[in-house]
Amino acid sequence: MEEKRDHWSAEAYSASASFVPKLTETVLQYLSPQQHDKVLDVGCGDGKFTSKYVCRVASVLGIDSSPAMIEAAKRDFGADQTEFRVVDCRYLDREDIVNGTWDKVVSNAALHWILTDSTTRVSVLKAIFDSLRPGGAFVFEMGGHGNVPEVHTALLATLVHHGLSIEGAREASPWFFPSESWMRETLESIGFIVERLEVEYRPTRLTVGADGGIEGWVKLMGAPMLEALDPARREDAARWACALLETIITKEDGSRWLGYVRLRGVAMKPQL
Numbered sequence: 001m002e003e004k005r006d007h008w009s010a011e012a013y014s015a016s017a018s019f020v021p022k023l024t025e026t027v028l029q030y031l032s033p034q035q036h037d038k039v040l041d042v043g044c045g046d047g048k049f050t051s052k053y054v055c056r057v058a059s060v061l062g063i064d065s066s067p068a069m070i071e072a073a074k075r076d077f078g079a080d081q082t083e084f085r086v087v088d089c090r091y092l093d094r095e096d097i098v099n100g101t102w103d104k105v106v107s108n109a110a111l112h113w114i115l116t117d118s119t120t121r122v123s124v125l126k127a128i129f130d131s132l133r134p135g136g137a138f139v140f141e142m143g144g145h146g147n148v149p150e151v152h153t154a155l156l157a158t159l160v161h162h163g164l165s166i167e168g169a170r171e172a173s174p175w176f177f178p179s180e181s182w183m184r185e186t187l188e189s190i191g192f193i194v195e196r197l198e199v200e201y202r203p204t205r206l207t208v209g210a211d212g213g214i215e216g217w218v219k220l221m222g223a224p225m226l227e228a229l230d231p232a233r234r235e236d237a238a239r240w241a242c243a244l245l246e247t248i249i250t251k252e253d254g255s256r257w258l259g260y261v262r263l264r265g266v267a268m269k270p271q272l
């Protein structure tokens with residue numbers, strides 16, 4: 001089992017990507033929280049997304065591989081009916097929470113990180129299926145094919161400019177942005193009934209202010225790519241990536257935007 005480095009920080013996440021848990025109206029509508037629901041939140045992060053529906057369900061277990069994010073979630077949103085736990089979801093199939101009792105499994109903006117490891121990709125989705133009770137729902141939103149193409153390309157170019165091969169740069173990319181057809185076929189092959197699956201092109205305005213903006217985004221989300229370089233070169237590489245992006249992402253009014261593509265769905269475990 002490969003150890004995971006924790007490059008997350010709740011403070012950096014708030015500064016550079018506070019829009020992620022905010023832009024969740026549709027996925028929350030699909031989750032359709034009910035008072036009796038026992039919910040597993042996969043890749044819950046700092047708990048801000050979880051906090052949006054927790055008071056409308058019976059209980060939630062939020063799991064995330066980042067000790068820093070889980071610590072923040074416990075601090076800010078810990079409650080009787082809410083538990084947060086550090087779990088590397090690449091190996092979810094080894095956890096005793098995979099017990100066929102959850103009414104709903106929900107995941108926002110986390111599966112494109114969790115499914116990056118191609119060796120565990122299908123077993124993660126199978127473990128989600130096995131976690132659910134018969135008739136239970138898996139509701140998710142994640143990066144879809146072509147997500148944030150400008151910043152992804154800039155980061156690849158930056159690594160190549162700083163001496164990596166293009167294969168090495170691709171290898172360092174921490175994301176798997178699947179197409180709608182990959183997701184449908186994989187979910188169906190596991191036994192899910194896909195009730196909804198949709199792609200939304202959603203240009204998203206970056207935050208402004210200290211530690212935010214494109215600099216904050218590149219340093220937090222792009223950390224696994226920058227870490228492929230010698231520590232002494234990372235600061236320069238982050239600046240280089242931002243300089244490359246400058247005119248591409250900036251509108252006349254000075255606001256900066258990334259081309260987010262969301263893949264969103266609801267998949268049901270059949271009734272017995």
Ligand SMILES: C[S@@+](CC[C@H](N)C(=O)[O-])C[C@H]1O[C@@H](n2cnc3c(N)ncnc32)[C@H](O)[C@@H]1O
Pocket residue numbers: 008020021042043044045046047048049063064065066069087088089090107108109110113114
């Ligand atoms: C963009 S954040 C989303 C957090 C939250 N769901 C939200 O909507 O704000 C992505 C989260 O995925 C988590 N993550 C990445 N790889 C993971 C893994 N292998 N297992 C569990 N969580 C993982 C990160 O730690 C991070 O908290």
